[in-house]
Amino acid sequence: MPVPTTLRIALLAGLLALISNLAVISFIYLRTHDDAVLTVRQQVAEQAKVLADVYRTGGRPALDDAVQDTMTYGDPQTVIALIEPNGLEPLGNLETRPPSFLPRQEGYQNVLVRLKGQPTPREAAIVVHRLPSGEWLASGRIAGEGYAIRETLERSMFIAVVVAVLLGLLCGVVLAQYVGQRIGDIAAVANRISARDLSQRVPLSGAGDAFDRLGSQINAMLDRITGLMEELRLLTDSLAHDLRSPVSRLRSAAQAAAETTDPQEQEEQLGNVIRQADALMRILSGVLEISRSEALTGRNQFTWFDAGELASELAEMYDPLAEERGARLDFDRPVRPVPLFGHRQLLAQAISNLVENAIRYGSSGGEIQVRVGPGERFIRIEVGDRGPGIPAERRAEARRRFGRLDSSRSDEGAGLGLALAEAIAHLHEGRLILEDNGPGLLTVLELPVHAQQARAA
């Protein structure tokens, strides 16, 4: 398993855990810190207001009493001091010698003070007020309580961050292991496939997650490849089989020509050689044309044309042939033009293949219809006959390359007609449909309109 990737995933997970925890913790910290400071400030302001009220109603003596009371009965965190203008003789619990703090301006402030009997200065929040008679009144609280909360908070937050990072790393390792294993499964299958075992498939967990989707896509791709290879094998087999008879006919004709001494027979046999060679060439170009269409080359030769006119031209072209074979070819040209964006020559070939098939196998029915159906979503080019038709279970066979249903494999037709028509339909993002014409066979080229418009644009 690729360790660096695992490590990277673990580190990434740890880092993400750290960042998210830090975000939460700093939010809590800031809020609680502000709350603590705000509470102290409110208490201090309250106290200062009470003392100011006492001074206003009772004057200095009442204030002295209040200071005394506060010192005596207030909680030990309270700071209170009444200082003469000269800075001497302070009343209250503030130690001024050596002077730790002497108020010089009014208002709320955070300062360091030393209380009487205390060895060290501490931080306090106090409000300073100057009386009209010149004394300074300072009252407030040692901020110890709030700060103690803050310290505890800071300590536990530090621990939380450390734990979060460790947990994050742990999660990352577990996650990386999991991902690594799922990917490893897929990689193992790919490995076995590279070793030429195409029957392998990616195991699916059944959870329908992203890995399953990846796995099933790979499996679908493998199915397609297997299908294509199977098709290729079939094609090669049938190509070899189909080439065998013309090649052996070619060979015996050539041999006969070489051996005979009668010039007329020799000429005849040589003509035979050429005919067989031409038949071979036709098979090869047919196969080539199919593979080119399936490879979607030729789309650069797409143009706009009237499908109705094309079908009408081809119907006119094949009408005498059908008549000669004892069938009537009917064509109803659509009233309006049917604009189609496609490969005119290839579509002409596809339609002519369908018409030739109908003439070849369906003439006995006496009637062949060619129709062009313009539709909102599809243009349907239909060729129907009243011949024997093809039973539903044999239609797939009929559209395969070299899939000729009469095993006699007579001279006419290499069995590529429907396969080529289908390949040309695919080139136009459409399909070839074989249907029962009740009686007879109905072949339909169904070409989507949207694909044409998108391509033409």
Place this chain on the structure above:
Amino acid sequence: MGRKILLIEDDRETASYLSKGLNQEGHSVELATNGQDGLFRATDGSFDLIVLDRMLPVLDGLSVLKALRAARIDTPVLILSALASVGDRIEGLECGSDDYLVKPFSFAELLARVNALLRRRESRVDPTEHRLTVGDLEIDPLSRSVKRAGRKLDLKPREYLLLEYFARNEGRVVTRTMLLEQVWDYHFDPGTNVIDVHVSRLRRKLDEGFEKPLLHTVRGAGYMLAA
């Protein structure tokens, strides 16, 4: 009758087979075995026809053709190619060639096309200006009316086009593929004898009741209209 033909073909066997055959027909053939050499010789414009292989060393056939047409040399060009798909043929024609023949081909097919191209070069006249006559057959391309021995023949539009094409190639062999390409403008090989059926219909209207037939079958090659 003899004409100057430039053959650009790298396959020695094909080249010697073709030059021999064309020589026998009375043409003089000059051979170039790669695209660059062929282009160089073709640029003096003294040839009546160029037979150009599509796959050539140094410079491929289509590039030679494009360069020629860019230099405004309009010598007719017949492309020979092993590329047989419909798309390849159309591409070849769109690059400015006058005809396209797929390998392997019969010499009769090549000769028919060479003669058709040479003749086209010979008679560069407005196709609508002149009446066409073959023996006692008269064709008026303007009104598309056809008379034989003064009697009007009733032809369908496609039959008329077929006959006009035959008449413009009077005395020369016309192959089935040429008919499919020139009269119908399709570039695939039909798997049936559909062209023969059309020709025999035309022949029935044209020759039936007349002592001397005009439309002849040339065995192994195609058809010919001749008095």
